[in-house]
Amino acid sequence: xxxxxxxxxxxxxxxxxxxxxxxxxxxxxxxxxxxxxxxxxxxxxxxxxxxxxxxxxxxxxxxxxxxxxxxxxxxxxxxx
Numbered sequence: 001x002x003x004x005x006x007x008x009x010x011x012x013x014x015x016x017x018x019x020x021x022x023x024x025x026x027x028x029x030x031x032x033x034x035x036x037x038x039x040x041x042x043x044x045x046x047x048x049x050x051x052x053x054x055x056x057x058x059x060x061x062x063x064x065x066x067x068x069x070x071x072x073x074x075x076x077x078x079x080x
Contacts, residue, residue, distance in 0.1 A: 023068075045058050
């Protein structure tokens, strides 16, 4: 395997490590997944029926990890 290195500031490093830990994967695997997602063109969204409400909702792309409560909190943390 080839090693790739790059520099990030302290805040970026903490953020990367925290996200990797929340997903239960190594920093290397987290960054590999992020790179694959960035390079993969999005497909047509598909819908599924919500098992809780019965409503039609957009399905998560199969290449993404499941959405966790912590991830939603993180996404909404700076929302007004």
